Structure formats: C-alpha cells, structure tokens
Amino acid sequence: MALLQISEPGKSQDPHQKKYYVGIDLGTTNSLVALISNGSPRVLQNKEGNELFPSIVTYKKNSIVVGEYSNDISSITFSSIKRMIGKNLKDLNDSDFYSPCEYIGDDSIVKFKVFENLFTPIEISSEILKHLKNITELTLMGDIEGCVITVPAYFDDAQRQATKDAASLSGLKVLRLLNEPTAAAIAYGLASKKISKIMVYDLGGGTFDISILDLNDGVFKVLATGGDSSLGGDDFDNLIVDYIQNKLDIDLDSEKKHILYLYAKEIKVMLSEKETVDIELEKIGLKKYKLTFSRDDFNSLIDNLVQKTLRISKEVLLDANLSVNDINEIILVGGSTRTPFIKKSVEDFFNKEPLSNINPDNVVAIGASIQADILSGSSKEELLLLDVIPLSLGIETMGELVEVIIPRNSTIPTSSSKEYTTFKDGQTAMSIHVIQGERDLVSDCRSLAKFIIKDIPPMLAGAARIKLEFQIDADGILSVSATETTTNKVTSIEVKPSYGIDDSQIEKMLKDSFDNAKTDIESRHLNEAIVEGKRVILSINSALKIDGSDLLNEDEFGSICKARDELEGKLSSGKKESIIEAVKNLEKISETYVSRRMNSNIQKIMKGTDIKEFN
C-alpha cells in the first residue's frame, strides 16, 4: 500500500510485520499479558486502562464474550474454568466448581452443555486466550509470534497438556510452560543467584498457593507446594459484607447484596492505604447508614483466614524438610497480599521482610515475559532455567501397584526406557497404564493414559522384548514409543489419553472452530482493519510532523488531515468495510504527498553521498 513507502527508503519497517513474544498469566480469576519492550517489562492494558482481564467466558446465543460479567439471563457464564482444566467428571463432582449449565463426562473429561453444543474446559479456556491474543495484537499492532504461559507448580501432566491444547486451539504458539512461582522468582531477578531457597506466597482472589523453590546454579526445583483452592481475597470481601449486614440487621436481596459486595471490595482496597474508611451506604443506594470501619476491624475479621495460610505454609515447610530459617527469600504474589496485615503477618512468621515491590498482580506475567524474551533470542540476558517434573511417572504392574519409571524431581527433559515381555505364547498385544503420583497404589494416583501396544510378532511367552521409551519434554509433557527389540519392529501404540483430548480431536476442534465460528473470523477481520487503520494514521502523523508543512500547501495539508480524522472516527464504528474504505480514501488523497516525500528523500540521500558511490 502506498502509505507504507512514507518511511525513509532502506529504513522502512512494516509495523504489521512486527512480531512479539509475550508472557501470559492465565489465572483462575484474572489473566494478564506482559512483554519486554525496550528492555523493560510492560503489562498490557485494555481500553479502560485495566491490566487485569477477568477470566470469564460468556456464551450468548450467537456470540462469545470474554472478560465481562453479563446480566443477560439467557447467556451462560463460566468463571474459574482453570479449576477444571485437565480434570474429569469425578474431579468436577468432588470440587466446589460452580457449573453454570448441565454437563456430562467420564473418567477422562468433562463437557459442558452450552445451548446445542458441548464444550470442554480446554475450549472454554481457549476463548480466554483467543481474547488475550486479539487485544494484544490490536494494541501492539503486530502478531504474537510466541508466548510463555504460566501454570501452577502442582499442575500434573494432564493439566499442563490441556493448557497447551487450549493455547494451540486459540492459535498461540507456546514456547514454554512456566511454573507460576518460578516466574515470580525470575521477575525479581533471583535466577542470577547461585544458591537460594525461595518461598512464594500467592494469595489471589479465589486461591491460595504456597511453593518452595530451590535454586541451585540455574536449576529451579520445586521442593514442595501446598495451598487451599478456595481461599482468597473474595473471602475477605464476603466477610466485610457479613459484618455490615450484621450491623444493619437486615436481609438484602441478591442484587443489593451484589452491590454491597462490590462496595466491600472498594473498602478493602482503601484500607490498604488508609487507617479508617467511612462506610456510607446511602452512596450505593442502600438505606441511610454511616459507619466508621478501621483497619483493625478489618484485620480482626480476616485474622482466622490469614492464620490458616500460615498454617499451610508451615505444613509445606515440613513437607520440604525445612525450617523457617532455611528460607532465603519470600515473594508475595497475588492482589490480596497488598493487604498490610497479610504482609506483616508473613514477615513476622518468616522473620524476614518479603519481596513485594513489584505489583503482586503483575509479577507472574512479568516473569513470563522475561522468559519469553529470552526464549525469543532477542535478550542478551543469559538465563537457563532447568526445571524438574513435579510428580513421578510410572506404570501399573501386577496387583494394581505403581512401578516408578521417572521419579519426581528429575531434571527435564528426560527419558527412560524399560523392557517388558509377553505373558502368553503368541501374544500380539499388551496394555500399558501410565500413572502420575507418589503413592504405591494405582487408585491413589492419577491415571494419565492407557496404551495398547499392538502388532507384537507372535512368539513364545517371554521371548518378545518390548522396549518402552518414555520421553518428557521441557514443558513436563510425556510421550511414549515402543519397539520390539528382537525383531526391531516398531510396534504401534494406540493412545487413549485418560484426560483431555488427543491430537486428532484437537485438529477436529480447530476445524470446527473455523467452520462454525463465523463471528470469530469476522471479528478477526475487523481487528485487522482497525490495526491497519491505526497504523496508517500513525505513519501519516509522523510524516506530517517531519515534512508536512514543507511539502504541502495549506489546502493539501487540510484535506489529508480531514481524511485522517474521518478514518479515526470510523475506527470505533465496528464496521470493517467503512474502515477499509476510509483507509483507501486517505491513501488516495495522500498519494501526491507520498511521491513528493520519496523524491525529496532521494534528493537528500544523493546530496549526502559522494557521487563515486553511484558508479
């Protein structure tokens, strides 16, 4: 397109070609995107200036909305879908996950009945990632070339695989999955320390996670993790609501209660800055009532919950065979750690001041962005992260016992092979059950996959040698292959993952999403048009600033500005066609300007160059 040539010859860079590497914190309550820009981390904001994108997916009759609560009763809204990723029906029934609709499932996966369709947690999560991808590419006016996505340290193979699947469904290329506590440690630059034991205290909106990392010469090991999946800042808000309701001594309907709940959130945030807050219920449309609420009042409300987090911290320390004094650094993660009382309690417990100068909401995303930058190869920083698998991998043997193949805490990537033989004469198939966990009994561990090895050459019992090779990649994800070693015949493996979905299913889903989601494609086209429009405006503005008044008369200048303003106005119209039209119009009107610039640029270059160079 004509306007592209406005930049100086030889130095032009098409902004549309810009490739970005980002870090994504795919959280239970909120998600964030960060990237390294000009050497320092930057957290992306939405139109309203928020850095936190609520991890909420709403299915309406004809569209999908991400990140907003909807009052539409006919729509179906999923929140905290992360709790269900890589989980099966039994997990769902055992959990306190709130399903907004009917669901079906088996020992491998859950599917939610959304109108006429069935969606897995993977597909629902992929909507969040798709949304983040769109916003990022719009804001940056470029493409995401690769990303690092963070996952909780305790995520097993199934949950990691499911997260990766969600990313590939959303069209994101995952460079690496990164443990959330490790990301936090990277954000604080702790990776450069020789030896250190790091405790990460992560109190978010709805979950509490505690992890102990062992850092030894660039090798990050997760020593122990623990937590409570239903403890977080939301509980603090509810306690404030209960407190006010008790003082008022009335019952509120659900709508009023929700208003009060949002107000309670505000009060909590204010108390991080101020000692007291005047609660004025008239302000939020409730009855006339005034009450002074102090930080001490709040602290005594939440004291029980805070003590609970410290009890869990103690247990995790015990698990890791460590005492409080062994911990070199404590990192605070999650919005709820802004509460001064929590900071103080953690400090008293560990007898050490925790690291908290990076915004605790952003710290994980920032760590991920640093890792993404390093992986992209553009960073000069030398950081090598050697991760370990959090849980042992094994297979089922006689008597429902687990035989460990790759023990927990093995540095990854790693591989291990084992030989098995046939049990009966002429046996041609063998069934293998892969397990993840630390317990002796299969039923106490998590079932990962069931394989059937077929086409074993028929031989006498015990003569065939089946070599099974287990490979774990740098993301902690397992793959298995099998060979019959006496004949060197590669036996085929029929993979039936006990969790989630296999590759062919992903392929089908990808296809489905292209076939069915016409709205998706349309919104992508619209996004592309907006990006293009913004880019054109940007380049014309910068050109005008440089030589607009030199090369153009007043009329010409004015008409270009007019066309530009018109385009600017169309950007928010939501209509792809009118944006494209306005772009074309602007380009047409500035054609002469463009060619004058080219000429003047060439002259400038010629002037500064010795004539000999042209020979």
Place this chain on the structure above:
Amino acid sequence: MAIDFNQNYFELFELECSVDINSEILEKKYLNFQKNFHPDKFVNSSDQEKRLSLQITSYINEAYKILKNDYLKSMYLLKIKGYDIDNQNSTISDPSFLIHQMELREESDEIMSKKNESLKKDFFIKLNDLKKKLQNNFRIKYELGQFEEASDSIKKIKFYMSIENDLKRNG
C-alpha cells in the same frame, strides 16, 4: 549439533572412568552442555533440531544424574565392567547379612506403626552410616579389580535403600 550417544557417561563428560571423578569438571561441563543444547535454545528451530535437542539434553541429564550420585555411579561402573546389577537377580547368599536385614525390616515396621519421628530420624542416620561403609568397601574392591565383591557391596546398599524408601513412602 552433534553428540555421540554411544559413548559412556564418563567419556561424554571427558572424565576418567573411575570411582572418584572431578566434580568441578562435571558441573562445568554439565552447565556448558545445557547452555548449548537445552530446548530453550531451539524454540525457533526446525522440528528436527528440536527433537535432537530433546534427545541430547535427556541423555545429558541422565548421565549427570548418574555421575553425581555415588550409588548410581557405582552401579554404572560395574555395568561397564560387565556386572549388570540392575537387571540381575540381586540375591545375597551371606546368611549373616540376611539375618541383619530381617532385623532392620522389623525395626522399620515398628517405627512405622509407632509413627515416632525422632526414632525414624535415628533409623535413617543408622541406615546412612551402613550405606557409607558399604560404599567405601565398594571403592576398595573396585579399585582392586575385585568386581564380584564390589557388586556385593552395592547389592547390599540396594537392600538398605529399599527399606529406606518403604519407610519414606509409607511411614
């Protein structure tokens, strides 16, 4: 990117094939390997290079794990000499050791049922001392070229370790 997967782990790290190895060289080489071959260095490379990087780092990690751990290294040394303890029936014919071993089992079962942490700790220390003695015995026999006797020490360590692991997992 190329590495000979057929060389033994000592050759890989350019170390002398012996009981005592220079741990400084091991650490340095290990980090160096990781810096060159870790999959993080190949995120934008071809699938073939990625696969190769995965295989190489898996091989390096396995080699490092074995060379860093005295017990695993001892077994590996014996394997090179043709004594594959891992895939052998680890029978020990020494009757006094068998009796000793039964006594340890009983002690371990008792600690398990009592759930006494300090007893458990003492027991682990005792096992550790026994293992250390045997490890030392292994070194002497191995260096003398008495691989049969050296294997015997390692087999005994294996018994102690299984007692230890059972107690760790179920205690």
